Amino acid sequence: MGLFGSHEKRDADRARRLFEEALAQQGPNVALVLRANDCLPLYITPNFERIFGVSPERIGDDIETLYRFIPDSDRIRMQRQVRDWDRATPLNLLCSYHAPHGEKSQLSMRFTISLISGGTQYLVSAVDVTTENERIAKADSERDRAVETANARTDYMNQMSHEIRTPLNGIEGMISLAREHHADESRLMDDLSRASQLSAYLLSLINDMLDMSRLNSGRVRIDGAPFDMRLFADEIERMFSSQAADKGLTYSVNLEDCENVFVVGDRMRLSQIVINFISNAVKFTERGGSVTVTLREMYQADGGVSYMLRVRDTGKGMDPRYVSKIFKPFEQEDRTIARRYGGTGLGMAITSALVELMDGEIVVDTEPGRGSTFSAYIPLRLATAAQIESLKLKEQTLETACDSIGSSFTYQFEDKRFLLAEDNEINAMIVIELLARRGAAVDRAENGQAVVERFRSMPAGTYDAILMDIQMPVLNGWEAAERIRGLNREDAGAIPIIALSANDYTEDVERSRAAGMNGHVGKPIDLNVLKAQLAAATAEAAYRGNE
Known part of the structure; x- marks a missing residue:
């Protein structure tokens, strides 16, 4: 018994020790x-x-x-x-x-x-379970953000669908009314005018959508080229003066403390930023109010200069608590804004992204009933003496641009003969009809290879200019332009070639220039822009011919 009892005790002690070790x-x-x-x-x-x-x-x-x-x-x-x-x-x-x-x-x-x-x-x-709960909370937070992003994307698409369908419905309606009013010229013209306005709005909406998409995907590049800040201010003033006058607003653009007016930066994107500011200011300011644009040099250091681009209005203003949201797509202070004032809600989101790309900063000062002030602080580089001289030679300074701007509109389509490269039947018909009504003759080639062969087969001097679509079969517009420039004939290097393209981004314009083209006009084609580009190209060809 004692022996067995001893074994039982040892077994119990061992079992207890193992239990305690397992717990430990x-x-x-x-x-x-x-x-x-x-x-x-x-x-x-x-x-x-x-x-x-x-x-x-x-x-x-x-x-x-x-x-x-x-x-x-x-x-x-x-x-x-x-x-x-x-x-x-x-x-x-x-x-x-x-x-x-x-x-x-x-x-x-x-x-x-x-x-x-x-x-x-x-x-x-x-x-x-503290760490486990923290992981769960983090996962829940990430899930909530993902759901919020998905909901925002759905809301974005729903909003875009509404914004696109609204002007499309209006355009279709105006076209239907135009058919009904074909015997009443005044009403017919009114219908067509309204359809044109809706079309312009739809185009701006699509451009904003594409800009937003490119910015989100990191495909927008900020370029640098010399320009005259005075000429920039003059263009901004002329751009909105009529619209402001029609609404009964006092509108002014001022340059302050600008010792360095020749700067290097992305002029087109700077213009986009200021235009978005001014558009909102004009939109939200009632008759009798004012919109003041100020361009001010802040400081100069290390070959660079900081500029403030400020737009101040006396409009409705907004709750300062809302400021953090206005730079998000489709965010508006309340749901009545879009109905009362229009707009897509993309402009400020685009503006914020562009300013960030330029390493700048936006400051907003606003109060309900007392107006708003939007200021962008943008670093720029100073233009060199050689760059300034080049601007003068190209008539791109305030002193030289007046004659250049005026001369661009002296170009006449009458009695001109153009070679059009366009594979789309409707687009070709529109261009041919518009130019024919202005006295020009147009020969059409259906693809890039055909335009090269047509130009090669005709005597030198047959065409005054080539209007070149970009996206075409066989050869695209850039390839066709390079082939034409490489032909062994006297007018191959001098004939103006203007790109006509639905893609109108900076890199597209640069590629057109690199291919030997003189200009790049976006679609839908604005005849005034085309006229200005043809005038500039013709003047450039004449200048080279006199050298």
């Missing part, structure tokens, strides 16, 4: 064995104090000490769950725990209580 190896987990009838702790893992910040002796004296560091709401809930526990299955409890000291002052704990040893003991395991 739980890592960050904590375990307690409690006597079931009075909850007296029989065993506590060594890591208890490190996790909970309370000594095992203190728990041994009063198990209720654990409850004191649990928030009231959690404690009451846990006590009710323990009271209602059926003891048949493990009980899981979640709570926050405010440790009096330790690595973390507040923990998220999961307690699991199981009945063991034939119902005489409780095994209580406690797991610190």
